[in-house]
Amino acid sequence: MDFSLVFEHLYLVLMTVLFSVIVGLPLGVLAYITPSVRKIVLWAVEILQTIPALALLGLIIIALGPGKTTVIVGLVLYSLLPIVHNTYIGLESVDSGIKEAGKGMGLTQFDRLISVEIPLALPMIFTGIRIATVTTIGVAVFATSVGGGGLGAVIYKGIRTQNMELILFGTVALMIMAILFDVLMIWINNRLTKRTSN
Amino acid sequence: MSFFETYGDRLITAIQVHLCYVLTSVTIGFVVALILGILLSRIPQYAKIIMPILSIFQTIPGIVFIGVLFLYLGMIPATVIIALAVYAIFPVLKNTYTGLLDVKPEYIEAAKGCGMSPLQTLFEVELPLASPSIITGLRMSTIYTVSWAVLAAMIGLGGLGEFIYIGIASNNNELILAGAIPSAIMAIILSLLIDVLGRFIIPKGLRGAK
Amino acid sequence: MKKLMSFIVVVLLALAATGCSTGKDEASIIIYDGTFSEMKIVHQMVKMVVEDHTKATVDIRDEMDEVNTFKEMVAGHVDILNTYDGTLLTTFLKLDTSDIPEGMSLYDYANGVASKEKGVHLLNKLGSENTYAVGVLPETAEKYNLKTISDLAAVSDQLIFGAEHGFYTEEGSMKYTPFIKFYGLNFKENKPIDLSLKYAAIKNGSIDVTIVYTTDGLNKEAGLVILKDDRNFFPEYNDALLVRNDLFERFKDIAPNLEEVLNSLGGQFTDEIMTDLTYEVDVNGRTPEDVAHEYLLNKGLISK
Incomplete structure (x- = not known):
């Protein structure tokens, strides 16, 4: 069995999550601080979600060519929704008393965001990242259709040659990966929640 | 030759087939999920174990499920509908279950106090109170199913996925868009319809609250 | 908390760095692997003969659709691709069999156009025909x-x-x-x-x-x-290696005999042999490396 494919899959997932946080977090904050663009941002990420994953990858491949970049860009667009959404909701639901207190202390909006609101919204934001990660593990199977490698290659080969062992290997590896990330991230999130509630 | 002259008829058929798969499987999935959700909410002590096990199955990629099902059932619409319905179950099930558990015990007590039977309590108190959550689940399920129904084309059963698959195989972005745009529009329209449906179902006092 | 987050970020960045740097070796001959077993086997064979008989190394990267590989090849990012004269003519050059001048073979015609317009050409036919x-x-x-x-x-x-x-x-x-x-x-x-x-x-x-x-x-x-395609609807699809015209010039210092080495694969196959080789991979589940190595060794095309 080819375990390098497991790592390749993991690599695709981690890169996707990294970049969706880099893009999604600021977008969520933007939606929170500027009501005028809020609707557009939230609407745009929701529209992205309605495009079938395979089609999204197929279109990006025409612009960027095949390979890992295409896959990562496609998966990032796909995992923006939970991150942007949860960042916005998390920030919005920070207790207004605490927000007022920050204002009262003379903190600028930027300072309040960095030192008060984002830390308090972190558990919610992290939940968004967790959902994005687990979803990406599954969707990344399509990577193999556009030259991105990963466990999708094993699964496709298994289906093509009707080799149940290969199909099972690919699927079980994916399931284990999804469960491990889920459990690990719930654990981290619980620790985050404890910190913030102290 | 313009695009619509060449592909117009096939596109219309594809949209119909796609919509048929989505509506059938979401309906089946919704009914199954609602019943399962209600049953599980009656036995929360077991549901705590059953729910995570069910959610593990959700991590099986669609291509595996539909591919393996194809090997056993063959190229019949039932293969697609079963696979899509199974995926449509999860969001509704999860939201029905949590929605029902979130109903405050005092409302249930109050219903009992008024002399309602458990079944009456369920239909007249619990389900209406859980309806915003259930509708959200239905909406998610529908959006996902529209997207997953693309996989029907993988096993030769048409739908909008056919355009996407042919487009990718021949590097033709017109064809990919011909599959993707109607599919995205379908998802948006269906989700708006569900929002409208929600207005009729969700009790007045709960509207607007998420 | 901050420590944990910064740790995660560092790990991710490190992963990104290694991921981006793999295969950026300038001295390597670049191949993008094909999506089906025949291409994978032949690509492995290319790597084995080249690395056995020259000082050059061959870097086989991820699977990629062949139309895209061809584009990358014309752009100068890929050096060798196992393909077919029929594919070159109809899929890559978007020409038709009716474009071939009277008395000229498909192979010669496609090769001439590709070399003149795209800067790539075919080496000797491998012997098998995958039509x-x-x-x-x-x-x-x-x-x-x-x-x-x-x-x-x-x-x-x-x-x-x-x-x-x-x-x-x-x-x-x-x-x-x-x-x-x-x-x-x-x-x-x-x-x-x-x-x-x-x-x-x-x-x-x-x-x-x-x-x-x-x-x-x-x-x-x-x-x-x-x-049987009794009325010859489908053109010939002779297996052959497609290379960039500048390949041998670029590698002349470390691999002066590169053309000769690559052509040593010419004529080594028949349809039956190729079917058996792909059967080993697709049905018996062996790796393309393993199958390629065994065949080359038996044929005496590599020494170890």
């Missing part, structure tokens, strides 16, 4: 007494045709619509299906007739009867 063919189950062939594609015309309205999605675009000549017109076929139904499920579909009776590649090991596994 399209039409396959049916033995039962179907017997029931309707089918030997050639022309035999299908009389009974096609009772049969279901199915092939991969790539066969169904309206552009190009090696496609469904021109095919059925050419042979006067009128199938009861036709089903575009994923390449990976085609053999399963014909075996479980979902489709009766399909398009196959002649050297696909799965034909042998499924026991398909290949119907």
